[in-house]
Amino acid sequence: MSTTPPDFRDLASLVHEHAERQPTARAVCCGDVCLDYQGFDERIDRIAASLQRDRLAPRETIAICAAASIDYLALFVGALRAGLGVAPLAPGSTAAQLLAMVDDADARLFFVDGAVADALADADAKLPPGVHDVRLDDSTGGPAFTAWLAPEGSRPAPVPIDPAWPFNLIYSSGTTGTPKGIVQPHAMRWAHIQRAVQSGYGPETITLTATPLYSNTTLVSVIPTLAWGGCVVLMPKFDAAQYLALAERHRATHTMLVPVQYQRLMARPDFGRHDLSSFRFKFCTSAPFHAELKADVLARWPGALVEYYGMTEGGGTCILEAHLHPTKLHTVGQPAEGHDIRLIDEDGREVPAGDSGEVVGRSPGMMSGYHKHPAKTTEAEWYDSEGRRYIRTGDVGRFDADGFLILHDRRKDMIISGGFNIYPSDLEAVLRRHPAVADAAVIGIPSAEWGETPVACVVLREPMDAQTLRQWANDQVGKTQRLSALRTFAELPRSAIGKVLKRELREAWSAASGSAATQ
Template sequence: MDGFDQTDIVLPEIWAGHARRHPDKLAIVCEDQQLSWGGFNAAMNRLANALLRAGLRKGERVAVLCSSSIAACVAMFGVVKSGAIMVPVSGMLTAEQVATLLGDSAASFIIASADLRHLVDPIAGRLESLRPDGRIGVDFSQDDWIGLEAFAADASGDEPDVTFTSKDVFSIMYSSGTTGLPKGMVHTHGARTYFCVSNGFEMRFDGGSRGLVTTALYTAGTWLVVMPTLFNGGTLFIQSQFRPETFLQLVEAERITHTFVVPSQIQMIFAGCGFEANDLSSLKMMLSAGSPLRPDIKARLIGIIGQKFFELYGFTEGSSTLLRPEDQAAKPLSVGTPLMGQELLAIDTEGRACSPGEAGEIVGRGPGLLREYYNKPEETRAAIWTDARGRRFIRSGDVGQFDAEGFLYILDRKKDMIITGGLNIYPADLEAVVGAHPEVLEVSVIGVEHEKWGETPVALVVLCQGADITAEALLAFANASLAKHQRLSQVTICESLPRNALGKVLKRELRAAYASARSGGAAA
């Protein structure tokens, strides 16, 4: 006899429970729109039931390409309640990059907002997996698109006839929208539930939480507030476009308790109205992630809001550390210690665990890790490190060291990744675009310091013999094919690129030379 063991805690059932217990409590607010928990759950159910009625099968992929709004939340989590796998897609990509992601995930439906449909229309005909009637507009209905309201109008608002286990797949989140081979990170319902529990516990969430997000809903950083707020039955506030003064006014007026901001947003506030003009006493947590916050700015911020500032370091695959408010003064340059239930180590080139103070590659394990990279078994295997006890850790590609008290310090960036405004940019994506020009012989893209965005990408290029293209023309050529957040700020023509004995370009030397040239006033 199996008995009564039902330990699979899944988010669709948690959300439904909040709707039953507190149907009239506010669930989501975005500017002049709002939904109660009863209304939010019913809206998710109607979409889920409409998808099932249209023939959607459990485990199919449904892409969501929406600007931040209540409708976007209904779309994302309504897809989950249908038993489908939700695939959030960045609105900052090009149409070709969107095509790559939709093709890789084999999405059968796409749900998009009107302002982003232009990324789908040119490529929809090439997507073999996309159903002929598979385009749903959250806020419009036109041509081959059916509006969300019409699609779900007569569908039931009751719970869908779908059962879940913790091993079912919740989402596939892509690390980047590349023109080559993107990596989709597969997370199960169990992993996403753990994500809510661990972050909620560590960062002071409860049923009274009022979370505010200003960054895009498709990013893992934004989910650090979205998911625990909804898991605990709190109220989520969405600012569709970040405006410093409005953000601070919203914190004060709505008594916001939790918010996520990237360093560039914090710097924008200090450069403008400042934090002092508004009453921020309701805050229990202000979280920053995505890139390091300058120590002087951090100290200034903590002096204003007090012991409420958290910093998170992690990889989207699912391992992370947290520098908690009580540790900020003693460990200002650290990224903290692992979250509840997680374990991170540094390993040397021989695969042995490093001693305190010894640098090595950061690896992590815990219940929130991805199951695999979607349809990429070789990449999945290559990312695994196994300890002496047979436990599997994921390799981060970051180099760091732990001190004697277990605090982690990052020494180098993941695979030379560039972080601009809290968004990840992979140099290889940009190098592929620049290198496609027939007059380019070699190219290397590096991140350089930027006062507002943290970092900005710069391309260092060696031209073919006899080439006469200018740096300005090459910059225009590249940026025409890049997503907004990927666009290069500068192209510099070089005679050669520094390499090691194996022929690998030494990006660290390029960054140092570029920084030296800028500080000396010379052209890079």
């Protein structure tokens, strides 16, 4: 595929055009503060000029670790205007992880808020040599962002943006180990902007954002909103009641949420008393979105419901327009236009139609690679017989007769017990059907007899004996799928974007006494 997208435009230039065309239109809101496009563009200019003053050159990187705010978003776009890439980091990372990511990104400036700065200080963490921090929220103890900013009216030197340059460096969530930096070029983001036309993004769009700005999940909705001249409403910390109030207040038209957020919103007794009629599109990605929850959202929340299945690394994306395909809610949809999705076996060969295999994908939106990790980049790639590059997902699935992709599980989460493949998602779906079960995750643990054996971690909505629940579940499945143990938890560990941290569950199970016994 061409490395130079047709009619390529960079985000910072598009924002500037909106400032000239609709200067008083709202660009971004957070709390009680809103900034129009003229004010937002002027802020971006001052930031870009400040970065150039500090001699940061195009293709270099800054790092940000802070709660969502107007200045966070302006800093992100300001860095892009100066030709820089941005490494947005998760505040929930350990001090050691943050320092490693800042060092890996080769960031010379590290923008933090007071909470992150305090956490680093408590851990006695020292920034890598040559890296300077700036307090994005002007908190005490370090250089203040407002003092760092160039004077009002400052303008940066123009920087023509190459679509191959890094737009951002997204670090993987670390659910399976040390985070890796995923280099996403401007060309990849331009592909997202173009695709967004099909989802109604435009000058009238009001996107309510309740996931963190370091997450690709969030950026997939924030970037096209700004690119098409809409308004981004930032919610620094998700709260179901506050979300519903903000949606009514701002007359939100678009939103991107992860499944656990939909679950919490739909579970509120007062959900139906809120006027959500302004919504045109609701999106979901990042974690399994169960069919029953999709059906509930469709029944009670106005507007279209669209699920995206894909990876931060890019490659192929599947889209399920749930409102148009209510009988396909158990799938993640069909390949997006221009996206090529294949299924391969363990030897890298394509599987016959109807068979299951690892999902690989190719599209205009693909990462350049893992930053400084060429070997890991190679591991993530698959090439077809004609030498075309695809990205491996690590997910196992199959296509139904209509071309909709049905996911089984993460390949690494698949349990091999007595030579049989067991998909945890199948068992989790069974457990969730019980009225006493609020949430469930199934993991594999070592077994002397079977190699591995499935066990369940369950959150209950009402009291129930664990042994009785395990027996009920085992009555619903085949002999090879039966759970050898079941434990109840107050809640399942999740990442900031709602993914169940199965690695932590395995560690907790292993650390507990009598881990093979049912409790």
